[in-house]
Amino acid sequence: MNNRKTLKLAAVIDGPGWNFSSWRHPDMPADAGENIDFFIQQAQLAEQAKFETLFLYDVSHVGPGNIPYYLSMFEGGTLMSALAMKTERIGLSLTASTSYTDPYNLARQVLSLDKISKGRASLNAITSNPGGMVNFSRGHLGKADQYPMHQEFLEILLGLWDTYEDDAFPRDKQSGVFLNPRKMHPINYRGKYFSVDGPLNISRSVQGRPVLYMAGSSPTFVDLATSYTDGVFMAGSSFEETVLLANALTAKLVEKGRQPADFVRSVAQNPIVGRTDAEAHAKYQAIRALGPYSHRPVPLFMGSAERIANEIQKWYEAGAIDMLMVQQDHPYGIQDFIELVVPILQERGIFHRDYEAQTLRGNLELPKPAFRTI
Numbered sequence: 119m120n121n122r123k124t125l126k127l128a129a130v131i132d133g134p135g136w137n138f139s140s141w142r143h144p145d146m147p148a149d150a151g152e153n154i155d156f157f158i159q160q161a162q163l164a165e166q167a168k169f170e171t172l173f174l175y176d177v178s179h180v181g182p183g184n185i186p187y188y189l190s191m192f193e194g195g196t197l198m199s200a201l202a203m204k205t206e207r208i209g210l211s212l213t214a215s216t217s218y219t220d221p222y223n224l225a226r227q228v229l230s231l232d233k234i235s236k237g238r239a240s241l242n243a244i245t246s247n248p249g250g251m252v253n254f255s256r257g258h259l260g261k262a263d264q265y266p267m268h269q270e271f272l273e274i275l276l277g278l279w280d281t282y283e284d285d286a287f288p289r290d291k292q293s294g295v296f297l298n299p300r301k302m303h304p305i306n307y308r309g310k311y312f313s314v315d316g317p318l319n320i321s322r323s324v325q326g327r328p329v330l331y332m333a334g335s336s337p338t339f340v341d342l343a344t345s346y347t348d349g350v351f352m353a354g355s356s357f358e359e360t361v362l363l364a365n366a367l368t369a370k371l372v373e374k375g376r377q378p379a380d381f382v383r384s385v386a387q388n389p390i391v392g393r394t395d396a397e398a399h400a401k402y403q404a405i406r407a408l409g410p411y412s413h414r415p416v417p418l419f420m421g422s423a424e425r426i427a428n429e430i431q432k433w434y435e436a437g438a439i440d441m442l443m444v445q446q447d448h449p450y451g452i453q454d455f456i457e458l459v460v461p462i463l464q465e466r467g468i469f470h471r472d473y474e475a476q477t478l479r480g481n482l483e484l485p486k487p488a489f490r491t492i
């Protein structure tokens with residue numbers, strides 16, 4: 119069972135895509151990962167189509183054998199801040215690793231993005247590969263540290279985002295009262311990995327807090343996500359696996375006394391869409407031919423627009439997803455999806471025709487969380 123009025127759509131605007139060869143396509147800017155004009159174009163395209171949010175994955179340790187996008191990409195918070203100025207309604211979601219930064223820094227960055235965008239920011243907080251800790255003076259830590267560290271990180275992040283009550287800053291010029299100090303709540307957190315006094319130096323968000331996601335698949339992931347986040351990003355490698363994980367998440371939410379409707383479960387797919395199945399297959403062959411490896415997995419969502427819409431409807435109505443993240447390998451992947459599939463989803467009442475709210479939370483049908491102290 120799905121638990122929202124409509125399916126949510128995210129556009130994953132990760133440069134040339136998560137593969138080795140799409141940058142070689144004649145219509146893909148070879149420097150797409152560092153090309154701000156390309157990102158602006160993708161962001162505005164998704165906003166015109168009323169996608170709820172943009173989404174960026176992240177990596178912050180690389181080697182020469184990585185995919186081109188890994189080797190040549192913008193830092194997500196900086197990029198999203200630029201896109202905030204070129205868009206008005208669409209959400210701005212970035213991924214960052216809790217193994218590779220400090221919670222105070224990330225809390226400031228994401229809440230700043232939230233203010234700059236007037237309530238459209240969200241963070242996908244991931245644990246990432248432990249190998250990268252050598253870039254962040256944490257080479258002594260390993261895989262076993264990552265989830266305990268992640269948990270502390272999320273508690274601090276949420277605590278810092280609720281440093282101030284909504285009306286903590288009267289900024290009254292007459293009386294000279296800028297801050298009501300009784301409404302400021304430093305967290306004074308002492309953990310094994312992080313120690314943070316607070317307070318943060320930015321007021322509470324218009325959407326309460328930035329939307330928080332986690333990505334993963336393990337039982338620890340399910341447990342932490344249902345305790346701390348507003349939603350998840352699941353691998354989505356098959357319909358059956360996704361239904362199982364989505365149901366496990368829902369059961370855990372209910373067990374913890376949370377409303378499943380206040381939680382967004384999403385997967386990413388890289389649809390290759392045509393007017394006919396044959397046209398979609400020709401597009402797939404065109405990118406496959408770019409090499410360097412002839413093997414490129416056939417996307418789970420490939421074929422005519424009608425076929426893709428049916429598949430999305432099946433996943434949505436089975437409660438496997440609340441949000442579909444549209445990722446592109448083909449340079450027209452998102453555009454094709456918008457032109458061919460979105461109208462069918464709208465016709466069927468599965469996807470909205472316009473933004474209903476000003477904030478990302480509102481558009482995701484998530485309630486504004488009340489202020490709380492941890």
Ligand SMILES: Cc1cc2nc3c(=O)[nH]c(=O)nc-3n(C[C@H](O)[C@H](O)[C@H](O)COP(=O)(O)O)c2cc1C
Pocket residue numbers: 174175176177178213215244245246247333334335336337338339351352353
């Ligand atoms: C759907 C999904 C998306 C992910 N995205 C990223 C990412 O953008 N950057 C990254 O470094 N790791 C990413 N990861 C890896 C996770 O951070 C994590 O290391 C991994 O999933 C281990 O957690 P698990 O054992 O609970 O699944 C992703 C994982 C999943 C399942």
